[in-house]
Ligand SMILES: Nc1ncnc2c1ncn2[C@@H]1O[C@H](COP(=O)(O)OP(=O)(O)OP(=O)(O)O)[C@@H](O)[C@H]1O
């Protein structure tokens with residue numbers, strides 16, 4: 001094992017997506033004709049890692065893949081994207097992804113509670129520098145119904161009370177809400193995003209988190225609100241084309257003022 005410092009280390013899931021397009025879903029036991037099939041790289045942890053790597057962060061993925069064609073193929077995908085595979089194991093068991101934790105070398109932690117469980121171990125809140133989730137995860141965890149920006153503000157306050165240092169709740173086309181314990185007296189900030197032509201929002205949340213990890217690693221003194229504003233823009237690019245990782249922009253595809 002070599003001693004290396006990484007900007008972003010992602011512990012999380014790594015899945016191969018087998019995507020079939022068909023005019024409708026088949027009924028149980030029915031065989032129907034599809035018109036398109038493709039294999040894509042997915043898994044929330046791996047998605048976040050790839051987005052951070054494409055923006056220029058030195059990244060490593062910690063996960064396990066199968067000892068099979070898809071596993072080999074995925075390891076090659078990490079290598080093609082400049083992600084270190086030093087901590088990618090191979091097993092005969094299938095990979096499972098319950099939650100992903102991102103750690104950078106400044107010991108900052110982003111926790112993404114996906115898929116969320118209502119009785120999340122309280123230690124996760126206290127260990128999170130940035131607790132980042134979407135509307136439905138925030139609702140499940142806090143019990144606060146999240147329909148509006150104000151609701152998201154209330155849910156973020158509850159997550160802060162549970163011990164998170166800061167909270168981001170992503171709100172799709174409405175951007176996100178940011179709240180930090182450093183300024184407990186100030187209310188949560190809504191960070192809107194520019195309207196874009198939406199083609200496919202799959203993986204937007206992971207693009208957001210990957211970009212956020214990049215900013216935390218490369219611009220440690222930047223305010224969380226500014227990081228969120230920029231991560232909105234990166235994720236906003238990813239919704240304008242089809243695919244998960246296939247839609248994630250690289251540094252060269254992004255405006256220079258994001259760097
Ligand atoms: N329609 C959209 N227009 C512009 N930006 C968007 C849109 N949808 C998502 N985004 C961007 O992506 C971020 C994450 O989106 P969202 O809150 O939908 O996450 P998510 O539900 O985890 O996504 P998914 O499960 O589809 O990956 C938003 O905060 C925003 O920056």
Ligand SMILES: *[C@@H]1O[C@H](CO)[C@@H](O)[C@H](O)[C@H]1NC(C)=O
Nearest residue numbers: 113114115116134135136137
């Ligand atoms: C939030 O993310 C989960 C995956 O963890 C997803 O199932 C859910 O649909 C997302 N919610 C919204 C509102 O996008």
